Amino acid sequence: MATKTRKNITTIEEAEKEIRKAYRKATKEYNGGIRIQTLRNTVAVDTRLMEKTLAAMAGQDGVHFRAEADQKTLNFLDWQPRMGGIILGGTMRHNLFLERR
Numbered sequence: 001m002a003t004k005t006r007k008n009i010t011t012i013e014e015a016e017k018e019i020r021k022a023y024r025k026a027t028k029e030y031n032g033g034i035r036i037q038t039l040r041n042t043v044a045v046d047t048r049l050m051e052k053t054l055a056a057m058a059g060q061d062g063v064h065f066r067a068e069a070d071q072k073t074l075n076f077l078d079w080q081p082r083m084g085g086i087i088l089g090g091t092m093r094h095n096l097f098l099e100r101r
Contacts, residue, residue, distance in 0.1 A: 007044055015045045015053040023098055033066065033095040037077055037084040047082050054086050054096075062099035067091060 009015050022043050026034045040050060057063045065088055068074055078084035078094050085094040 009045050009049065012049070012053045012056050015043075015049050016057060018043045018045060019050075019053060019057070019096075020098065023096065027098075033097040035068075035078070036065075036086055036094055036096055039096065040083065051082060051086065055088070058086075058088055064097040064099075065093035066095045066097065068094040 007018070009018060019039055022039055023034050026038065026042075036054070040047075043050070045053065054065070058065055065086060067085075068078070074084075074094060079092065085092045087093070
């Protein structure tokens, strides 16, 4: 697992840039979505800022949050808001997919 590199990230725009960078790096190898818990573990962004950023990204074209299809693969942290997934529309979402720009 990659370690977080500390940066002084204080805005949603900066946080989104770091999330997209981590997404591109991870999907270059695995092709497809990335577990939100993985983002939380690799992107050095405050928990509250991460929540705000993910919620803001949810309203953008080409950004998709999905629940994990194989629920057996989820661990305890995946079910914890602010630790694993994110709750959108009353449903826990575990994976982030970005369309290529």
